[in-house]
Amino acid sequence: MNDIMNIIYSGSKEGKEYFDTLKNRQGKADDRVIEVVEDILKNVREGGDEALTYYTRKFDCPNIDNIKVSKGEIKAAYDKVDKDFIEALKTAKDNIWNFHEKQKENSMLVPSKDGIVMGRIVRALEKVGIYVPGGTAAYPSSVLMNAIPAKVAGVEKIIMTTPPMKDGFVNPNILVAADISGVDEIYKVGGAQAIGALAFGTESVEKVDKIVGPGNIFVAMAKKSVFGFVDIDMIAGPSEILVISDGKGNPEYIAADLMSQAEHDKLASAILVTTSKELAVKVIEELKKQVEKLERKEIILESLKSYGAIIITESIEEAIEIGNIIAPEHLELMLENPFMYLGYVKNAGSVFLGYYAPEPLGDYMAGPNHVLPTSGTARFFSPLSVDDFVKKSSYLYYSENALSEVKDKIVKLAETEGLTAHANSIKVRFKQSRE
């Protein structure tokens, strides 16, 4: 035992208990939250801009008049931010753009016998809403990661909403990131009211086809509630990193990477799975040393203590199997030959390979998206991508001959299902309806 994070042997009773702890991190919204959210959504749907202004005054800025960010405000934001920050954002933008360009899918055409042609058409969504949290959770990098895939997909209009600060302005870093990403309109609205505006439309905020972006429990519940009226991105929960290393891993790097995840949130989970007890001990030492210099020390220590762990396994293969069970948001294979193991990875949001691909490289710069499935949902969810901003339509052409070939089988299936109008639609074409 040590006072930083637990060391657990794989297959032990403690190991099982730890898996349960991880699974149960996610809190459920209580009924009161759901009630408040439903009430706000209803009021925005019925009250439009008036309701939006009411809630923005109530929750964010008592004196706000105009909820739309003006061109002047964006221009002013550029003057307020660090030039190196702008340069870094632009490099990130290029890298993100280039990677997401490769994700674009072509429409498809399948020709077949008798003149049959079918396929599916891929089209960008027309309008997309991006929610950006306010306060300390306002991350310019997340604006890039949410907006750029939409732009690459060809979305015509991107509408961003974010709660203003008490003085009525939006964090200038966020405004610059939005402008660089190609966001078209920005509204100073937060919470469930922003989700309501994007889902149902108001006099000034256009109804969108899909809403993406992270938010607090009110935002998350509002998104879940409007799902079906519009599309939403995945449901996000507490996030995690899982580092796999043998005895050759550098404990300094590993400790730093674990803490880069732990600093996000007290509920975040940082896990090292290693074949080396020695390495485990060295990592603990490094954590103790490095954490002292970090601003979010308290959050890091609480996260490591509550939800972090070092798991000792017999082999790297076993370590990867544990990774597949946990299905972490971030998986670092800090191994000499990481590509040898990539094929064994089944469940992970993003995989970081080798000694020089730390999580923050992916969070900020490399190109793959940092909006990733959390809390084990990598079993079925995928990183945010261009896929999320397109829709598909199938199409189908049959010649008279081609239809004639299968007409009896269609009629048989329709009649077996008791759908005689379906059968009739085939029969009238071959005059069987008058037999």
Place this chain on the structure above:
Amino acid sequence: MNDIMNIIYSGSKEGKEYFDTLKNRQGKADDRVIEVVEDILKNVREGGDEALTYYTRKFDCPNIDNIKVSKGEIKAAYDKVDKDFIEALKTAKDNIWNFHEKQKENSMLVPSKDGIVMGRIVRALEKVGIYVPGGTAAYPSSVLMNAIPAKVAGVEKIIMTTPPMKDGFVNPNILVAADISGVDEIYKVGGAQAIGALAFGTESVEKVDKIVGPGNIFVAMAKKSVFGFVDIDMIAGPSEILVISDGKGNPEYIAADLMSQAEHDKLASAILVTTSKELAVKVIEELKKQVEKLERKEIILESLKSYGAIIITESIEEAIEIGNIIAPEHLELMLENPFMYLGYVKNAGSVFLGYYAPEPLGDYMAGPNHVLPTSGTARFFSPLSVDDFVKKSSYLYYSENALSEVKDKIVKLAETEGLTAHANSIKVRFKQSRE
């Protein structure tokens, strides 16, 4: 006016009212339904098989003992069903399989300068649950349409649940369709309890990664509630067909196709948009004539009267624009040169081209999926496809040189966001932490 369905001029007040009627078709679940569903989910989560058996006895079959369908039952089902039906199912299966094969996406690798390699891996979901309604809504064709894309994707285990009949058996047509589609296990459970079993797992039903398939309001609400624990398919509402035709369309075919959709449901919507008032009148005559011979006459008449319409436009382009606004599940371009107009179609689940591609061809036989976005959600949802049964992981390798090139920019972005542990993870790799 006539007593079958309204004829409306595009742009008129009646037109606008009709659009509103369409939009408001979808009912919201009342609080009582939500309460019942949450209660059932909780009991199944805690009670497992015992709860499942309790609910199956209560709602479906009072004397049931074993909720798992045996191999013997499947074998017996083959003896009970029509041989021509089996042949038709097999042809449909081949066509569906071949079309969905073309949807498979390769994993991707993007090499870049300084040894950078990144990309994303496409993998099948491991386990999928398919819900199949009982009673009159038990459609063997839907079993094929839900299960085959999962099989093509490479899903390892497909678990089907469906409520048994009062005698404890499952409709043999459904069992044969499931067997032909490659479903691995079948359980006799329906309603919210089936969704709970698939989402949380019980002693006999394994927890799955995704649940697909249509159901009543209890099933739909249960799916929405478990979304996040598992993935679900799109939220389905009342469905529609929209036929576009100029004066050359065959009124007999058009009337038949409209009714093939109308017979599904009193809430279904069948719409003809045409440039020809003459055609409209002839279609009305055909509807009156043909409906007399159809088993579901009452449903058809109620659907046409309540939610059907013939809309008269000035041009085909305008007709297509109306289609884009309504975003119908099924769009028939019953035109001489339908491909000339395909590029203008923005929002539709599936497009049927020409005179010999009626909706039932797509419902049963051609290959494209018949699980399509309904109620205007084609603006953002897509037909069910192989895409729905895979997940993606991104991966990322950087050399030391490559990371060194961007290290300062990553640190700048991290520090601007106040995330010093993120910055630290870069710094330790270049010993900047000790500066």
